[in-house]
Amino acid sequence: MKFFRKPQIRRRARRGSILLIASLLCTSALLRIAAGVDIAVAANSSAEKDRAVQAEASKPLANGGKDRAEMGRLLSALQERESRLKDREQQIEARAKALSVAGEEIEQRLKTLEAAEAKLRDTLALASGAAEDDLAKLTTVYESMKPKDAAALFQTMEPDFAAGFLGRMRPESAASIMAGLPPDVAYSISAILAGRNANVPKS
Template sequence: MTQDRKRGHRPGRGTLAIIAVLLLGSALLRVGLQATEAIAREASPEELAESLPMPAPLAAPQQCVSDPDLVPLLEAMETREDRLRMREERMTMRMRALQVADARIQEKLAELRASEAALRATIALADEAAESDLTRLTSVYENMKPKDAAALFETMDPDFAAGFLGRMRPEAAAGIMTGLSPETAYLVSVVLAGRNAEVPRE
């Protein structure tokens, strides 16, 4: 039984020894890290720069050597680029001028349309007023005595007189035509017949 106890105690001692070594190593590692941080904090930038490895020197920049044969070509390309830029600027200015002209033309067209609409409205009012006046005047002639109306129509131009007679009722126009002189009645009849002849039959 003594031997069994000795064999049972040996593994426990080995485990404790391993744990102790690990703890000691961990403590030393922490102390080393803290010391490194403290040294890094206390060290100046110059000292840190000296402790770092020197970078490899940069290679000297290579100079571009131009080919003499390419110089005329480059100059020609630059000249062409300048011409294209100037042409583009001129086209841009022309486009702006055209836009301004187009805007003015649109404004003028709008003004012309407004003026045309106002003129049409004025003409319509004038036509309506003239038609109303003619209708009223025709009614006045119809209500006059045929003899008095005939004396008035005798002084009118045949076309003017025919216009009124054509708007009257047939019986009123006939009474006035009866009071006209034969010459005036003939001229008025010719005008009325000519107007009716121009009317399409179908």
């Protein structure tokens, strides 16, 4: 009886040990599997995060590169425009200075011309006054001459010139000279005098 119980006890002990070992192995396997799953999940999550971060990081870099290129082109265009504007401003300033100098020269020339014109007017006025005085004196001389002598002198003059003097004389003196002229000469002078009087505006 005792001999029979010992093997049975041993078999039970062996079964218990095997079960314990098996359970430990299963637990270890389960732990390893769970750990592997956790590691894989963590690795996958980390990889996804890394990819997301890289994607997010690459987007600003790409956009930043495009923005930098666009900003570079814009800056270059602005610099070229500013350079053109500066050149144009310099050209405008040069033209303005040239126009200012030309304007001053023109103004000076206008002043010179105005002074010359005023001087010319004075000269013409003096000449006209002197000519008028000369004509008045000659008219007085012709009126003081004897009609016969004056008629002989007027006969040698051009009709227009003679008509000018006769038109300035007193009517009686002019009539005495006209009476001493040949008929054709007297007619020519009369026609010129009549034409001058016809051009006088009527009131």
